[in-house]
Amino acid sequence: MNQPGKDTSIGQDLRRLYDNTVPSGKILISVAGEAQVGHHLxxxxxxxxEAAMTIALRIVAGNSHTTGIDLSDDFSLKYRMKKPDGSFVWASIIPEFWNEVVKDGDHLRLASTTWEILGGGSPIFGTIFGSSVLSEYVGSKKIVVLLPETYQHTQIMCMAKFDMLDKNVKKVQLFIRIPSNPDSEGWTTIDRDIGEGWSALLTEIKNQYAKVEIWAKCF
Structure with missing residues (x-):
């Protein structure tokens, strides 16, 4: 697992995100919640x-073989805290209270506003192409995001991200391809009624391939 100061591929500039003049413990940062298999460091x-956000975005994205993340998605860090009844919640962190709140052994999760509004997301990064005016993926806008857990939520996210809501788009069809798979014949239509098969599809892709691309075509 990558750790600053141990793996030179991370880059020496990450050293500036730590205060080496004072003793420091360790924390766990995850992309997904406990019910999902995700990336952990x-x-x-x-x-x-802010330093923790930089580390989470750069290292998690690097482990996912992505080249960037849609930062407009408003990512944030959540703090795992035990409630009086014994259950756990993911609570927001006020950045100004970082030193007072985060201690040795704590668990944080990287989350996004879109992810939480849609009721959670998969632990899989994907590249999505889309445009409200183009009928082909060539020339379309490209974003890298944590893919939503359902086909319908992915449609909703695409409509919002690519301004399709303002263009009187009647429907959005999703296509998928795996650029790292030499047997792939290009874009494949995803069945709108895939249901729970969406999660299984993403899991299979994550287990076998490095990258997945989705094209949101509007009609």
């Missing part, structure tokens, strides 16, 4: 909330 406690 253990790092020394960063010196600030």
């Amino acid at each position: 253990v790092v020394p406690i960063p010196k600030s909330y």
Whole structure:
């Protein structure tokens, strides 16, 4: 597992995200909640909330073989905290209270506004192409996001991200391809009634291939 100061592929510039003048514990940062298999990394406690965000976005994205993340999706870090009844919640962190809140052994999760509004997301990054004016993926806008857990939620996200809601788009059809698969023949239509098969499809792709691309075509 990548750890700053141990793996030179991370980059020496990540050292500036830690305060080496004071003793530091370790924290766990995850992309998904406990009910999902996602990316996890253990790092020394960063010196600030902003530093932790930088580490989470860069290392998690790197482990997912992606080249970037749609930062307009408003990512944030959530803190795993036990409630009086024994259950756990993912609570928001006020950046100014970082040093007072985050301690050795704590667990944080990287989340996005879209992810939470749609009721959670898969632990899989994917590249999505879409345009409200083009009928082909060539020339369309491209974003890299955590893919939603359902086909319908992916449609909703695409309509919002690619301004399709303002263009009187009647429907959005999703297509999928795996660029790293030499046997792939190009874009394949995803059945609108895929249901629970969507989650199984994403899991299979994650287990076998490095990248997945989705094209949201509007009609």
